[in-house]
Amino acid sequence: MTDNELIELAKTALKNSYSPYSRFKVGAALLCQDGSVFLGCNIENASFGAANCAERTAFFKAISGGKKQFSKIAVVGTGSGEITEFTPPCGICRQVMAEFCDDDFEVVLTDGKTIESFKLSDLLPCSFTKFNIK
């Protein structure tokens, strides 16, 4: 699965975004090491703190479906309907990724013109993980 193909799947996921409060739609497509892909969108709530990001929606779907090994995730977002900026994962999503992914897990982003791939270890250096709890 190419980065471009995964971005296209994230754009499909974005269409299901439930974001009446921020009006910022986010879609994610998570590629598992077995080749399967799980889609996620952001899901907001009138109680704002109950919102769930697109990335975590995709992860929780995959993990609850029995997947444990992941290769990369593509994330797209827009407040206007057009993708013009990168949508980097928030800190909570990076922490969830660190729980389930190796340092070489990749986060694929686009600003609508270019596609860039970031290693999780660069996005969340010196992370606190299960290895710190013995």
Ligand code: THU
């Ligand atoms: N959001 C995501 O879904 N993923 C991100 O990486 C950044 C933020 C969502 C949360 C909220 O529904 C909206 O975008 C505005 O913050």
